[in-house]
Amino acid sequence: MNERIVQFGDDGRLSGVWNTQRKNSNRPTILLTNAGIIHRIGAHRLNVKLARRLADIGFDSLRFDLSGLGESAPAAGALGYERQSAQDISAAADFLEENGRSDSVIGIGMCSGADNFQRAALADHRLSGLVLLDPHAFPALGAAIENMINRYLDPYRWARKFSELKLNAKTLSLRTVRSKSEFSEYGGDTDEQGRLRPPKAEFGNELRTLTKRGVEIGIFYTAYVQREITRATQFFQTFSDYQLEGKVTVNVNPRVTHTYTTLQSQNMLLTEIETWLKQRFTD
Amino acid sequence: MxxxxxxxxxxxxxxxxxxxxPSVRRRRPLAVLLLNPFGEEAIRSYRVQKIIAERLAALGAAVLRFDYYGAGDSAGECVETSIDGMQTDILTAHEELIDLSNIRRVAWCGLGLAVPVALSAFSSANVNLAKFLGWDPVISGSEYIDDLTASHAKYLADALDMPERRIRRELSMQLTEVMGFGVSESLISDVVDLELNGSDLDVCDDVALIGRKSSGAFRKLHGQLTSTASSVSIEFDESVTWNSHQALNSIIVPNDSIAAIVRALADGDE
Structure with a gap:
């Protein structure tokens, strides 16, 4: 096993596992970090599987815990979660550079991990690629129509929704209160899962900025956001003003869970990421 | 620390x-080996185990937590997990803890499937234990597999808006994965054969069990334990559990259970 436990960042506060083979030191190293507050191995150990699969095709990786998560100590300062996460990602890139690796890194992140890498890439130009697993999704008209048709045609959904009617009514009212009272100053809203979402323009502008800089971006959406998006074309319709078509690859699979629970979906994701990386970052 | x-x-x-x-100020002659449950449960219990380790270390105990082969940051694939392998890893970690701490008074603290697995590891090896604590033990292997299957099916049904019946039917034909982790036929077969009895817990003079009041099997095991004078059983009925879908991404931990575990292992301190 070509894995080394490493400490880096201020006072060696951050903890990670560096999968390094020293074969292709000019290639970007893959950075993998927390999804939500799950420690660095990732949901269903997906980060470990990814790191080892990508090592087989010659990519080194560093999977690590952000400040205060997993094995990493909390930050001493008071930057706040978002800025601290970006700083931690930069600290990982610093560590790799100090150890003779390419100054180019690729971030693969799920959910909040995707948000963190996207944010970090805006500030740190060493991020040359992003694989975003369920980043923010924005309601598309096509998805609304498709979902409505599916709902009307599926008898199981009718039965299920009827039995959950009481619960849903309660949950929805709580979400409304939360989004109005807590997030109004932010300018964004919450998605169907209650996740804080930035304004569409902000998200689109960020992706446009990154693509203009030459950052390769691959987006993978799952059933988690199926109320917002069901097909890749809807993404480009939603962001038609941001010139992202042909610059960002989008894959939508409403038959897999947010965390890729089934082994089949995990294998499919690993293959897709492997192919995506090979096409963009190998000679 | x-x-x-x-x-x-x-x-x-x-x-x-x-x-x-161990904390230098409160150093006590006790080394504690924390034993993870299986698969997804190890991820869900990660923070709980870390908190227990930190609290015990603050109270002066040396603590080792580790990932089995095929789990966490250890080598191997989950599908390679076996009961024999887990037992080997527990005994390897036991020796490692003694080497690191230079303390021979060792306690094992197992969670879920680790409880029956650790007890069989104990019976197959020449190990001296000062304490054994089992938290939420898997008592019936076959019921455990049924529970995992049901949990897997429910999670997929909720996440994909699919009929749970259909998923359960598919899983019952051939169980090759549970909650994101591959399982081998031999592992399933070995787990199904596990059956925990009160007599299995006769491993040392200081045994504690922590479980849920709502579990009939736990109440039964508790009943078997009370006849053993040296054993203590603590029951909890908590709304916050270590093993729910919500626990995966929640900062809330079952603090009462954690406190009870730390108290039981640290001779009443917490």
Missing amino acids: TATSFHFGEGDRTLYGVYHA
Whole structure:
């Protein structure tokens, strides 16, 4: 096993596992970090599987815990979660550079991990690629129509929704209160899962900025956001003003869970990421 | 207090461990080996185990937590997990903890499937234990597999808006995965054969069990234990559990259980 436990960042506060083979030191190293507050191995150990699969095709990786998560100590300062996460990602890139690796890194992140890498890439130009697993999704008209048709045609959904009617009514009212009272100053809203979402323009502008800089971006959406998006074309319709078509690859699979629970979906994701990386970052 | 991550183990069976050195001010002659449950449950219990380790270390105990082969940051694939392998890893970690701490008074604290697995590891090896604590033990292996299957099916049904019946039907034909982790036929077969009895817990003079009041099997095991004078059983009925879907991404931990575990292992301190 070509894995080394490493400490880096201020006072060696951050903890990670560096999968390094020293074969292709000019290639970007893959950075993998927390999804939500799950420690660095990732949901269903997906980060470990990814790191080892990508090592087989010659990519080194560093999977690590952000400040205060997993094995990493909390930050001493008071930057706040978002800025601290970006700083931690930069600290990982610093560590790799100090150890003779390419100054180019690729971030693969799920959910909040995707948000963190996207944010970090805006500030740190060493991020040359992003694989975003369920980043923010924005309601598309096509998805609304498709979902409505599916709902009307599926008898199981009718039965299920009827039995959950009481619960849903309660949950929805709580979400409304939360989004109005807590997030109004932010300018964004919450998605169907209650996740804080930035304004569409902000998200689109960020992706446009990154693509203009030459950052390769691959987006993978799952059933988690199926109320917002069901097909890749809807993404480009939603962001038609941001010139992202042909610059960002989008894959939508409403038959897999947010965390890729089934082994089949995990294998499919690993293959897709492997192919995506090979096409963009190998000679 | 310091926590040090490291690799240990023999040959290709590289294991990932974290050693929590005891607080120098309150050092006590006790080394505690924390034993993870299986698969997804190990991820859900990660923070709980870490908190227990930190609290015990603060109370002066040396603590080692580790990932089995095929789990966490250790080498191997989950589908390679076996009961024999887990037992081997527990005994390897036991020796590692003694080497690191230079303390021979060792306690094992197992969670879920680790409880029956650790007890059979104990019976197959020449190990001296000062304490044994089982938290939420898997008592019936076949019921455990049924529970995992049901949990897997419910999670997929909720996440994909699919009929749970259909998923359960597919799983009952051939169980090759549960909650994101591959399982071998031999592992399922070995787990199904597990059946925990009160007599299995006769491993040392200080045994504690922590479980849920709502579990009939736990109440039964508790009943068997009360006839053993040296054993203590603590029951909890908590709304916050370590093993729910919500626990995966929640900062809330079952603090009453954690406190009870720390108290039981640290001779009443917490």
